[in-house]
Amino acid sequence: MGVSERKAREKLRRKQNIIDAAEDVFFTQGFENSTMSQVALKAELSKGTLYLYFKSKDEIYSAIILRSFHILQQHLEQVLTDCAALSGFRMLEKVAEAYIKFAYEFPNYFNTILDYENSDFDLKNLEGEARRALEAGNGVIDLLVNAIRKGQEDGSIRPSLEATEMAFVLWSQLTGLLQVIRKKMDIISHYFSIQKDNLLQTHLEIMKKGIELLEWKSNESKDTIRPLRSDE
Amino acid sequence: MGVSERKAREKLRRKQNIIDAAEDVFFTQGFENSTMSQVALKAELSKGTLYLYFKSKDEIYSAIILRSFHILQQHLEQVLTDCAALSGFRMLEKVAEAYIKFAYEFPNYFNTILDYENSDFDLKNLEGEARRALEAGNGVIDLLVNAIRKGQEDGSIRPSLEATEMAFVLWSQLTGLLQVIRKKMDIISHYFSIQKDNLLQTHLEIMKKGIELLEWKSNESKDTIRPLRSDE
DNA sequence: TTCATAAAATGACTGTAAGTCAATCATTAG
């Protein structure tokens, strides 16, 4: 008969509509300054109805976080597909660049990822949208792990570091830097004369030296002393 | 006559009492779950009185953040004093270790620093306790900048990277990693078999390779290919 | 000691927003 299937589809669609409306409201006014009534108005539903689809305001936000990770994951997967011919290390560089690009092209989605990173997750917390968001985040880590493994096999990445550990470290470090840039750059630049592009450049250079594995050639020992900046 | 001086001192002391009480309440129950009435009760004052000393609940939290940065700064300064004889790079390593130690010895203060890092600061936002917290944070960065400059002068740190930029990158990266460890480690370990100590170890190894400047000796080119793990 | 003035403290009150639920409306199937 297909009635229950249709119902289920409609329920899904309405859930997505609510998330769309919530994104609109939250991204415009900020999560704290937004009310469920505003979301309801935008979704053309009553406040009570929202609670038939989501347990709480936070649950809606978790659904947006889940979206953010899915979008990020799609972008990173695209990059990895496009760069399949490159070395594992080069792929990892491309992924880092893609994450940085994501942070600037989708500032609102990136902000939700930052909120996710700062939220406490304990095992009780872990159900519904929140669990799905976590697993989507883990999916992004898996992409990194694969690139790192490839790099360790093709000899472009130091094999002495365990791939999963390295993936978490790289993800956490870059997210930390992007967080400072996003949240504090405007103000910091009143105290220090630094620019976000230079911070990212510095990060990428340090990481390159930190994880890349170079073939041994005596005239290329990049770790050794040099008179001046190697840039440009 | 000294009356107004005494008044000012008493005002300061009572402000600190309120912060003490707020720490107690916020650290026990979490900021969101705490009420101003609870803080007032703990401080043995009425709710209204709190607002004579602080503009808002957030303002009290900012005062706690300020404390956190002061405590961290004191610890890092102590380490830098103790290690004055070491190379700039070794000092930087010691500072990183001290920051990690701080995160574990003062979990509540460290958590407030994480909240600070995730909070939006725009120029209007920037007054009162919040401004002081920001400047205390900048003080920590200055410590790093000095160690880096020293390392670049004594030849232990790559001179090609600008010291202030590098300080921000190092601070942001390590904070990012500590954030993931603090907020997600419990749950992540149900999906990946990783341990916090290994993540920190990996981070420190990568950073060492990334920023340390080595004297050129052909038998020490650490970046070159090697058959197996170099650990142990 | 007394009293007027100012400073500090109070807690009942207001406004706002998350979340609930009894009542209403819509859909389906017999």
Added chain:
DNA sequence: CTAATGATTGACTTACAGTCATTTTATGAA
């Protein structure tokens, strides 16, 4: 057409941040 099931509603409850008219306490001059 109608009963039953499911979806929707918005007035209501609860909780808390922040306010302010009133009360209490401290100060210093007479």
